[in-house]
Amino acid sequence: MELNEMQKKVVSTQEPFLFLLAGAGSGKTRVVIERIKYLLDTGVKKTLILALTFTHKAGKEMQTRIGDENLAIHTFHQFCLQELKKNKRYDYNIFIEDEHHFTKAELLDIQVYKNSYFKTKKPKIYDSYQTYLNNYHLKDFDDILIDFYKLINTKNKTYTYDYIFVDEFQDTNHLQYMILKSLISKNTKVLCVGDPDQSIYRFRGAEPKIINQFIKDYQATVEMLTINYRSNATIIKHANRIIKRNYRNLKKDLLPFNKQTNQIYSYIFMHPEDESNTIENMIKSYIVDGIKPKEIAVLYRNNYRSYHLKNQFKINEFSYYDEANLMNQKQHIHMLTIHQAKGLEFEVVIILGLESSIFPSYQTHQKKFLEEERRLMFVAMTRAKEHLIFTHVRYNDYFKRQSPSLFIKETGIKSKVYKEIHMDY
DSSP: OOOOHHHHHHHTOOOSEEEEEEOTTSOHHHHHHHHHHHHHHTTOOGGGEEEEESSHHHHHHHHHHHTOTTSEEEEHHHHHHHHHHHHSOOOOEEOOOOTTTSOHHHHHHHHHHHHTTSOSOOOTTHHHHHHHHHHTTEEOHHHHHHHHHHHHHHSOOOOOOSEEEESSGGGOBHHHHHHHHHHOOTTOEEEEEEOGGGOOOGGGTBOTTHHHHHHHHHTOEEEEEOEEEEEEHHHHHHHHHHHTTSOOSSOOOOEEEEOOOOOOEEEEESSHHHHHHHHHHHHHHHHHTTOOGGGEEEEESSGGGGHHHHHHHHHTTOOEEOTTOOSOGGGSEEEEEHHHHTTOOEEEEEEOOOBTBTTTBTTTTSHHHHHHHHHHHHHHHTTEEEEEEEEEESBOTTOOBOOBOHHHHHHTOOEEEGGGOOOOO
């Protein structure tokens, strides 16, 4: 498909600093790829281009699509580790989460502290954690960023990239932004791409306000990609409806390229077992209708909420793929937390567990937490291309009555008890 006018404008831009506000499904990766190809075609040496991505997988995909595995496309951590090893002996082993010594909550507190470059409150466990790392000659992923930042600033080492790209900029933390600023020389042109509406990693130290900081620090131009090429018009209408409830410094409405409509269903079940049985039957019906299993995803806020469904699948020997399961994912439906589903897309998305206190999480007593949860719902909805289904259960395992998530109402979708409905597959 040919690039649209706004995409073309970004590909050939002469702006030295540009923030591209790229909505869900708007083709942002393609625009970055086409921009890099354009620069290479106009004679820019590939050694003068650096692209920083959020995941290793995204970086590899970009190299493949550009057709050059030697292009410098890395995650922040990959890039920093590579440069540290080039510049000095850096033979540490990487610390992998060890729950025998530190809890997940403790490790998260330490991560946030380091990502703030020691600006937030120091966790109580921090000193003993660092002692543990030193005793075993270990570095964690955040240490890699810190050590590189110190290297680049103490040795007065300068980098001469003419073009720097940063993807998923809404998920950048304070330390990563400090590193980016250190990489920018007087001739560097920078394109940062992101969507504040999809910022879902605040709990790990990501700061969506860094977008505004970048725009201010470099008087960056702002361009927008608002045409969504993924989801049908109904999904986009209701996703726009919920995200508008957040305070948004940079406002945009997604516009659907696919003008077709398709009803979004929201089902009430009496008990978790009813929900699990029905979801399994729905999935089987979609597969009978010709949708491949790998194009179907069940998403949830927390792993524990998927317990009943996973258990049902195991009993019935119904294959599924999740992050902890090494099956061939091409052959099976996906069972993922919403965080794991970021960046993915499916023909069918079932968002399970839309109960009050589960999604949004019970921790949402503060407005900023509720807004983060709302962004998470927006991300979940915009993974779907054609079919989107919400489910919630009236009575939990302890026969305690549960209220439906306020997000169902905010999307404008009406719920019905499942037994009253006959789906047209």
